[in-house]
Amino acid sequence: MKNPQKGFIVPLLMVIIAVLVIGSGVYVYKNKKTETSTVVNTETQQSGQNQQQTNTQTPPVSATKQLTLTQAPPLFETPILTISPSTTAGWKTYTNDKYKFEFKYPPSFVITDYSFEMSNGSLGLVFTDKDVNFVVRNIELSEINFTDYGDGTVKYDSNRRECFYKNELSKEFYFQEEKINNYSVCSFGNGDEESYSFSYYFIHPTKNFATEIGSSTSKLILTPILSTFKFIK
CATH class of the missing domain: 1.20.5 (Single alpha-helices involved in coiled-coils or other helix-helix interfaces)
Known part of the structure; x- marks a missing residue:
């Protein structure tokens, strides 16, 4: 079993x-x-x-x-001079048909034309109440040629349509390219900001000339005024 x-x-x-x-x-x-x-x-x-x-x-x-x-800046930076519209609101307008330009100035300023005293045909203007005077003339671009007491030279380059300098300017001289009211401007001078000789060259955007504005009085007063500079037809 x-x-x-x-x-x-x-x-x-x-x-x-x-x-x-x-x-x-x-x-x-x-x-x-x-x-x-x-x-x-x-x-x-x-x-x-x-x-x-x-x-x-x-x-x-x-x-x-x-x-x-930052590492490779251009030889000349181009600062832009701008003045607030509120600063120039209510300003008077000076117009010169012969020299084809205009600018604005404070309503309290008194401007006088003394071109009859200029032997070279330049336009002489003065704010009589501020003891500020300046001279205006139109020159061909090729005439922009300034040499200081050293070896530095400021000229106009027609190919680039801008100013340039070669060699080194003396320490007391100042040179700068900038934009003022959308115009290319080259300026140079010597002295300090308060009182020194300087010249502005406003390059006409389409024609072969520049309007030179030179003065030996306060740049601080003229800077806001020149910010309103404009070519007219």
Whole structure:
């Protein structure tokens, strides 16, 4: 007679072994999945850190351009003289049809034309109540030629339509290119800001001449007035 327990034990052992094998496989699979996820996350974080370091170390394009401009400025910067419209509001207008220009001046100023005293045909103007006088004349662009007591020379370059100087001007002389009321202007002089000799050359935008305005009186008074200078037809 066969033992019934022996027949029952064999299938039971096979079931237990199968469960153990399946459980081990699931455990190994989960461990590998966790490790893979950890590696991917770690690599992603490292990649993000590397990207952040790259962004930090590499300046933006605009900053690079700004740095280039700072390191290599032009020979002459072109400052722009601007006066607030509120400053010149209500000013009078002086117009000269012969010399083809006009400018504004404070209503309290009294302007006098004394051109009849000028032997070279220049226009002489004076604010009699301020003891400020200046001389105006129109000259061809090729006539802009100034040499100081040293070796410095200021001339006009017809190709670039702007003034330039060669060599070095003496320390007491001043030269600058600027924009005044949208006109290209070259100016030079000597002395201090309060009282010294200076000349402004307003370059006509389309014609072959410049209007020279020279004075040996206060530049501080004339600067706001000259900011309103305008050529007329």
